[in-house]
Amino acid sequence: MGRASGRGKPWPYTRRVRKLENPGPMRITFEFNRKRFEAAPNDTVASALYRAGMRVFSRSFKYHRPRGLLCLAGKCPNCLVNVDGQPNVRACMMPVRQGMRVRHQNAYPSLEHDVLSVVQHLDWLMPVGWYYKGLSHPKAWHAAEPFIRKVAGLGDPPAAGLPGPEYEHAYMHVEVAVIGGGPAGLHAALEFGRAGGQVLLIDDQSALGGHLRYQKNPSARLADLIANLQALGSVKVMQGCSCFGLYEGNLLGVLQPSPHPMVVERLVHVRAQRIVVATGAYETPLLFPNNDLVGVMLSSAVERLIRLHGIVPGSRAVIVADGKRGEEVANDLREAGEAVVATVAADAVVEAVGGKCVKGLHTREGNFKCDLVVVCGHRVPDVGLLAQAGARLDWDADRGAFVPLDLPPHVQAVGEVTGGSLVAAPVTPSKPSFNKRAFICLCSDVTSQDLRDAISEGFDHIEPLKRYTTATMGPCQGKMCQLNAVAICAHEKQRSMAATGMTTARPPNPSVTLGALAGPRHHPIRRTPLHCAHEELGAVWMDMGDWKRPRFYRTAASSMERRCVDEEYRAVRERVGLIDVGTLGKLDLQGRDCGVLLDWVYSNRLSDLRPGRVRYSVLCDEAGIMLDDGTISRIADDRYFITTTTGNLDFVQQWLEWWLIGTGWDVHLTNVTGLAAVNLAGPQARSVLRKLTICDLSREGFPYMSCRQAEVAGVPLLMLRIGFVGETGWEMHFPGEWGEYLWKKLLEAGKEFEIRPFGVEAQRLLRLEKRHVIVGVDTDALTNPLEADMGWVAKMDKADFIGRAALLRLGARQPQQKLVGFMMQGDSVPEDGAAILVRGRLAGRVTSARYSPVNDKAVGLAWLAAEVEKAHNEIQVRVNGRLEAARITRQAFYDPEGARLRM
Amino acid sequence: MSFLLPCPHCGPRSVYEFRFGGEVKQRPSPDAPAEDWLRYIYTKANAAAVQKEWWYHRSGCRRWLLALRNTVTNEVLETYFPAHSTMNGDHCPP
Numbered sequence: 001m002g003r004a005s006g007r008g009k010p011w012p013y014t015r016r017v018r019k020l021e022n023p024g025p026m027r028i029t030f031e032f033n034r035k036r037f038e039a040a041p042n043d044t045v046a047s048a049l050y051r052a053g054m055r056v057f058s059r060s061f062k063y064h065r066p067r068g069l070l071c072l073a074g075k076c077p078n079c080l081v082n083v084d085g086q087p088n089v090r091a092c093m094m095p096v097r098q099g100m101r102v103r104h105q106n107a108y109p110s111l112e113h114d115v116l117s118v119v120q121h122l123d124w125l126m127p128v129g130w131y132y133k134g135l136s137h138p139k140a141w142h143a144a145e146p147f148i149r150k151v152a153g154l155g156d157p158p159a160a161g162l163p164g165p166e167y168e169h170a171y172m173h174v175e176v177a178v179i180g181g182g183p184a185g186l187h188a189a190l191e192f193g194r195a196g197g198q199v200l201l202i203d204d205q206s207a208l209g210g211h212l213r214y215q216k217n218p219s220a221r222l223a224d225l226i227a228n229l230q231a232l233g234s235v236k237v238m239q240g241c242s243c244f245g246l247y248e249g250n251l252l253g254v255l256q257p258s259p260h261p262m263v264v265e266r267l268v269h270v271r272a273q274r275i276v277v278a279t280g281a282y283e284t285p286l287l288f289p290n291n292d293l294v295g296v297m298l299s300s301a302v303e304r305l306i307r308l309h310g311i312v313p314g315s316r317a318v319i320v321a322d323g324k325r326g327e328e329v330a331n332d333l334r335e336a337g338e339a340v341v342a343t344v345a346a347d348a349v350v351e352a353v354g355g356k357c358v359k360g361l362h363t364r365e366g367n368f369k370c371d372l373v374v375v376c377g378h379r380v381p382d383v384g385l386l387a388q389a390g391a392r393l394d395w396d397a398d399r400g401a402f403v404p405l406d407l408p409p410h411v412q413a414v415g416e417v418t419g420g421s422l423v424a425a426p427v428t429p430s431k432p433s434f435n436k437r438a439f440i441c442l443c444s445d446v447t448s449q450d451l452r453d454a455i456s457e458g459f460d461h462i463e464p465l466k467r468y469t470t471a472t473m474g475p476c477q478g479k480m481c482q483l484n485a486v487a488i489c490a491h492e493k494q495r496s497m498a499a500t501g502m503t504t505a506r507p508p509n510p511s512v513t514l515g516a517l518a519g520p521r522h523h524p525i526r527r528t529p530l531h532c533a534h535e536e537l538g539a540v541w542m543d544m545g546d547w548k549r550p551r552f553y554r555t556a557a558s559s560m561e562r563r564c565v566d567e568e569y570r571a572v573r574e575r576v577g578l579i580d581v582g583t584l585g586k587l588d589l590q591g592r593d594c595g596v597l598l599d600w601v602y603s604n605r606l607s608d609l610r611p612g613r614v615r616y617s618v619l620c621d622e623a624g625i626m627l628d629d630g631t632i633s634r635i636a637d638d639r640y641f642i643t644t645t646t647g648n649l650d651f652v653q654q655w656l657e658w659w660l661i662g663t664g665w666d667v668h669l670t671n672v673t674g675l676a677a678v679n680l681a682g683p684q685a686r687s688v689l690r691k692l693t694i695c696d697l698s699r700e701g702f703p704y705m706s707c708r709q710a711e712v713a714g715v716p717l718l719m720l721r722i723g724f725v726g727e728t729g730w731e732m733h734f735p736g737e738w739g740e741y742l743w744k745k746l747l748e749a750g751k752e753f754e755i756r757p758f759g760v761e762a763q764r765l766l767r768l769e770k771r772h773v774i775v776g777v778d779t780d781a782l783t784n785p786l787e788a789d790m791g792w793v794a795k796m797d798k799a800d801f802i803g804r805a806a807l808l809r810l811g812a813r814q815p816q817q818k819l820v821g822f823m824m825q826g827d828s829v830p831e832d833g834a835a836i837l838v839r840g841r842l843a844g845r846v847t848s849a850r851y852s853p854v855n856d857k858a859v860g861l862a863w864l865a866a867e868v869e870k871a872h873n874e875i876q877v878r879v880n881g882r883l884e885a886a887r888i889t890r891q892a893f894y895d896p897e898g899a900r901l902r903m
Numbered sequence: 904m905s906f907l908l909p910c911p912h913c914g915p916r917s918v919y920e921f922r923f924g925g926e927v928k929q930r931p932s933p934d935a936p937a938e939d940w941l942r943y944i945y946t947k948a949n950a951a952a953v954q955k956e957w958w959y960h961r962s963g964c965r966r967w968l969l970a971l972r973n974t975v976t977n978e979v980l981e982t983y984f985p986a987h988s989t990m991n992g993d994h995c996p997p
Contacts, residue, residue, distance in 0.1 A: 249906035623944045658967055661985050800933045805940050
């Protein structure tokens with residue numbers, strides 16, 4: 001592969017001619033398909049491989065036809081390769097780095113011999129839109145789908161699970177952003193820079209200059225321009241960066257490859273007060289049979305090979321050109337040392353011939369043998385960004401191009417992108433070449449014949465034509481094919497180019513890797529003040545939103561979840577347990593009118609709560625949907641303390657603040673979630689605490705649902721006597737800096753009672769036995785308190801509160817579903833979410849289910865259709881594909897009277 | 904959607920720093936007919952015009968603000984903090 005292509009004979013190796021720019025010493029080595037190649041410092045992957053004799057760079061999408069370098073400017077799909085695991089990288093834009101590993105893609109077993117290239121001989125089986133026509137029957141589709149999925153698409157995504165490349169995002173604000181580093185862009189940047197503006201110049205090529213870099217006799221002017229630019233301190237240049245989108249609010253998406261060794265790509269969000277688009281024009285292919293053969297190359301690509309990389313592209317060239325452009329290119333080639341066999345006009349071309357590589361060009365003026373066909377195609381203004389900005393594109397017959405009009409005020413266009421210096425040329429030969437091998441769209445192998453067929457089938461407007469044939473929808477996003485497709489459509493329908501129009505330009509163009517869009521793989525992690533203490537105790541972690549919480553604790557005896565959770569459960573039920581509840585949202589409310597606000601937003605009545613008492617409530621929205629629940633403690637006349645569920649703190653705080661607006665109520669809301677919080681629970685909880693505090697913990701002195709400010713082990717804290725897990729217990733909130741100290745003090749004091757720290761899993765089991773719901777687990781975005789069997793928490797005798805009107809109406813009609821408890825009759829344990837059936841019909845679903853040790857059966861919560869709940873006590877739950885009997889229970893599974901809570 | 908929203912406290916910021924709070928609506932009185940409540944809870948004017956709406960500057964000053972935004976062009980004409988004590992019909996708790 002390194003040396004030869006076609007018939008095993010080496011291609012004419014680069015004959016170095018004195019006039020060529022010396023590419024410099026070959027110092028960089030890289031791999032292509034596991035073979036070593038050498039490259040010069042200025043080489044791209046494409047130029048280095050071309051110099052080494054490689055001609056076939058890819059296989060086409062549908063027919064697997066060999067494809068070689070065409071545009072060498074990052075506009076066409078022909079040189080897509082895999083670089084260091086990243087698929088679909090344009091070899092012509094990727095600078096060679098030492099040790100880089102490049103692989104071909106979309107060919108098996110090799111680029112030279114691709115078994116799927118037989119597909120091109122089956123093209124009669126695959127006319128345009130064949131998958132709509134041939135695979136419309138579901139059976140046909142299902143039969144074909146596995147194969148189509150396997151062969152469709154370009155490139156392989158990086159393997160899952162491996163540490164892939166890293167990406168990052170950055171943000172910039174500038175006064176002027178100039179896109180395009182050609183002469184027009186350079187002049188614009190200079191002008192704005194001299195006027196004192198802070199300018200960002202974004203250029204996607206490897207050096208500034210645009211076509212001045214590779215067209216004849218420009219060099220003096222370019223060097224001056226660049227020197228002047230560098231002399232200005234106010235112009236920053238982003239070289240080799242592509243601008244892929246112009247979004248509302250003057251936002252530009254810019255992709256910067258390898259800004260530093262830690263990341264492969266950086267996505268820069270550039271916010272500019274003013275945007276100057278100087279993207280210039282690019283050359284597009286001409287239409288003739290076999291116009292996609294390897295060795296058919298655009299004239300600008302030939303100039304780039306010669307002037308930028310010091311490579312003579314072939315040995316015998318035929319030039320297809322109209323006007324004096326042909327002469328220019330012919331001179332360039334001759335100077336470089338290549339024989340120019342002939343120059344022919346575009347409409348004289350009959351077809352290109354050859355196998356993998358072009359061997360000749362048949363024309364009306366004769367047949368020529370050659371190894372290079374240089375195509376001087378139409379130049380198309382690169383108007384994509386302007387169209388995204390809202391410019392209207394209008395056909396300019398004099399210039400033979402769609403030119404941008406009506407630019408929005410903050411965007412301007414300069415240079416060839418405006419159509420400025422373009423000269424009119426017939427856009428297609430007077431008789432377009434309709435042929436099954438005249439390729440319009442190189443990305444997805446759409447030919448001129450395909451377009452004609454589609455138009456005759458009625459897809460005769462440019463937008464449906466695009467969607468039906470997929471022309472302009474490939475990796476090049478229409479850059480190579482748009483103009484030809486519009487011209488064919490116009491010709492076939494006898495319409496003007498202007499009336500035919502262009503397809504809508506949308507970002508991103510050029511394509512952007514998903515990794516760059518996704519950005520850095522950073523995920524914020526929140527840890528409670530007790531995190532290290534849990535770590536020492538062998539916590540197995542689980543994620544709850546951003547928080548890390550111990551799921552359970554491994555012990556010396558076992559690390560099996562079931563055994564550990566069981567032991568933690570027994571400790572709480574029989575002795576005493578300690579859990580970190582620091583992730584609860586905590587809000588401190590102070591002011592005269594706290595009670596008024598809380599009565600207004602919570603469904604329960606809270607203004608009549610006496611200081612030192614705690615009440616449970618839910619928070620509903622105006623539709624009566626349960627948004628959150630928690631305890632509200634009144635610490636003093638003008639001070640309340642609220643807890644919210646772990647994930648809802650921000651929402652609740654914003655909700656309360658929103659409802660405060662405009663009321664004039666005296667309420668000050670402070671988020672105090674930074675406090676540490678633990679819950680000590682179990683029959684021995686009082687005995688443990690007694691060792692550490694002088695606070696009266698007696699049943700009468702500190703009853704259930706009350707709160708005190710006290711000291712435990714010298715730490716000032718707020719104690720709430722509440723019982724989520726169903727045992728005598730105290731939830732303690734205190735400053736985080738004492739977190740570990742108090743946690744360890746409590747465990748120490750509890751040693752004689754065989755205290756155990758317990759995790760979220762044991763807590764979920766303990767609360768489930770008490771039938772305490774978790775908002776967001778047992779409830780969803782349609783749950784109201786009436787259906788959740790919590791109607792008691794809505795005090796409808798309050799004059800008004802959020803959701804009252806809806807709850808009144810809901811209460812007046814039959815509920816549709818009910819949250820019920822159930823107990824399995826056999827030994828099986830259903831999964832959360834399992835289906836419930838009654839007499840063979842779907843009747844509901846399980847929200848939580850666990851094996852309950854006190855009942856020696858699985859228990860759970862479930863939503864049931866209201867009429868089923870009324871009429872039946874026996875239900876069936878699907879467990880492991882079988883239906884298992886269960887019985888509805890209407891009270892808690894453990895201590896239904898709540899006696900243990902009040903002990 | 905990538906426009907800038909001028910926060911009265913923090914200045915022009917990317918709209919991604921904000922939480923959208925919906926269009927400003929008038930809460931019906933408790934004894935208003937069911938239709939009024941249904942309209943208030945479930946329907947939106949969704950006007951293709953300048954609309955007064957709530958925004959919350961989540962990644963900034965963490966305050967609720969009101970904005971006059973053209974929903975067609977995303978041009979933000981004005982933003983301001985609602986007064987604590989008087990709302991002039993922007994908001995209607997009891």
